[in-house]
Amino acid sequence: ATDRPLGVAEYLSLIDPANRANPYPLLAELRALGPLRLGTAPVVLFTNYDDCLSVLRHPDARVDRGLTEFPLSQFPDPRSDARGEKPSFLFLDPPDHTRLRRLVAQAFTPRTVRQLAPRITELVDRTLDRAAAAGQFDAVADLAYPLPVTVICELLGVPVADGDRLSEWSALMSRRLDPAARSTAAFAADPTELARASDEMYSYFEDLAARRRTDPGPDLLSQLIAAEESGDKLTHDELIGTCGLLLIAGHETTVNLIGNAILALLRDPRHLAALRADPDLAPAIVEETLRYDPPVQLAPRIAAADMRIAGMDIRRGDLLIMLFAAAQRDPQLYPDPDRFDPGRDARHLAFGLGAHFCLGAPLARLEAAIALSRFAARVERPRLLVDPPPYRDHVNLRGPAALPIAFDAI
Ligand code: HEM
Numbered sequence: 001a002t003d004r005p006l007g008v009a010e011y012l013s014l015i016d017p018a019n020r021a022n023p024y025p026l027l028a029e030l031r032a033l034g035p036l037r038l039g040t041a042p043v044v045l046f047t048n049y050d051d052c053l054s055v056l057r058h059p060d061a062r063v064d065r066g067l068t069e070f071p072l073s074q075f076p077d078p079r080s081d082a083r084g085e086k087p088s089f090l091f092l093d094p095p096d097h098t099r100l101r102r103l104v105a106q107a108f109t110p111r112t113v114r115q116l117a118p119r120i121t122e123l124v125d126r127t128l129d130r131a132a133a134a135g136q137f138d139a140v141a142d143l144a145y146p147l148p149v150t151v152i153c154e155l156l157g158v159p160v161a162d163g164d165r166l167s168e169w170s171a172l173m174s175r176r177l178d179p180a181a182r183s184t185a186a187f188a189a190d191p192t193e194l195a196r197a198s199d200e201m202y203s204y205f206e207d208l209a210a211r212r213r214t215d216p217g218p219d220l221l222s223q224l225i226a227a228e229e230s231g232d233k234l235t236h237d238e239l240i241g242t243c244g245l246l247l248i249a250g251h252e253t254t255v256n257l258i259g260n261a262i263l264a265l266l267r268d269p270r271h272l273a274a275l276r277a278d279p280d281l282a283p284a285i286v287e288e289t290l291r292y293d294p295p296v297q298l299a300p301r302i303a304a305a306d307m308r309i310a311g312m313d314i315r316r317g318d319l320l321i322m323l324f325a326a327a328q329r330d331p332q333l334y335p336d337p338d339r340f341d342p343g344r345d346a347r348h349l350a351f352g353l354g355a356h357f358c359l360g361a362p363l364a365r366l367e368a369a370i371a372l373s374r375f376a377a378r379v380e381r382p383r384l385l386v387d388p389p390p391y392r393d394h395v396n397l398r399g400p401a402a403l404p405i406a407f408d409a410i
Pocket of ligand 1: 089090091101152245246249250251253254257294295296299300349350351352353355356357358359360361363364
């Protein structure tokens with residue numbers, strides 16, 4: 001029994017780590033309630049597909065966190081002398097968003113990204129060789145986690161030996177991107193620790209940028225420095241902020257796509273056998289994973305004006321949370337939505353839509369497709385050792401923390 005308004009209880013249960021292994025029944029309950037305001041809070045949830053589309057397309061649904069009083073950011077932390085956040089274009093509206101995104105977009109087009117396929121295949125095969133030699137394999141620790149960080153480090157021009165430190169910072173900092181957690185302050189990361197991670201990460205990129213300035217390479221950071229030096233296209237702070245964004249966005253999401261997909265395949269080995277027989281099925285399996293178990297479960301917007309969306313009265317400053325994970329199992333759109341079915345038309349919102357559509361989508365798709373097809377081709381009779389697996393402690397970034405696997409041979 002609760003005296004909380006309808007919807008708040010379900011939402012709080014969603015945030016409860018006890019429900020991490022399978023949040024989908026709760027998401028279905030939230031979806032059945034339709035769009036809803038969380039009690040008296042300046043927070044509105046959108047849970048079905050068409051309502052999420054209406055938010056994504058609304059010109060007054062913005063990303064600038066300065067538009068809300070809601071504590072979306074913990075920076076600067078009053079208890080530390082942290083220098084605060086650097087500009088990240090994920091949180092900028094036009095015209096700054098357009099200018100910064102354009103500078104890096106070139107590096108992420110499907111054509112540019114396709115050239116990385118041989119290198120990604122080599123990295124995956126090397127991982128599988130190591131697992132074969134070790135006789136044990138954790139699909140998260142050994143494959144899903146190191147692959148995206150190595151690829152984004154190589155793209156940016158970060159020495160791969162520094163990957164571990166960057167992983168630690170990015171894991172900590174991605175927690176502050178969790179608006180679901182922020183809305184209850186239930187399990188936000190320790191602000192002092194967060195501030196330390198962000199300071200260290202930004203200092204790291206400052207040092208690296210100083211080195212690349214005198215000794216440029218063929219990497220994205222050197223290209224951004226050239227843009228900085230050629231005029232006022234981006235400021236020094238924007239340069240450093242963009243590196244941080246690419247590291248975190250490129251790292252903390254793709255790991256979950258690979259982990260969630262391997263989990264789905266192991267739970268229904270018919271799909272695994274089909275993929276083993278036909279590696280060209282990998283893209284369909286990736287798309288269905290993005291629908292069925294999205295690595296990014298939700299995205300926030302902030303209302304820049306009073307308005308009405310999906311029949312809801314929205315006030316300026318309200319936080320609008322689009323629960324993609326609920327929308328993508330909307331039975332209006334997907335027959336038998338709780339079934340993992342790579343054969344279906346899996347249109348989805350897992351990469352967002354519109355101006356902020358995921359810049360790294362082609363890269364994430366390619367990394368995942370190669371990881372899955374090589375896994376299926378090489379690992380003989382893989383079996384999950386723990387089901388359900390432990391999950392990462394996020395509401396938004398959803399994926400297994402570990403996937404230990406038994407196998408006959410690799
Ligand atoms: C934006 C998901 C991988 C870079 C986004 C957004 C989503 C998303 C939902 C939009 C957020 C919003 O509208 O508020 C994912 C998923 C991934 C993934 C599910 C993997 C499976 C990557 C990778 C990179 C990347 C590999 C880069 C290397 C970005 C950037 C943005 C973004 C820079 C901000 C775009 C903008 O604001 O214009 N991503 N992402 N992402 N993503 Fe990804």
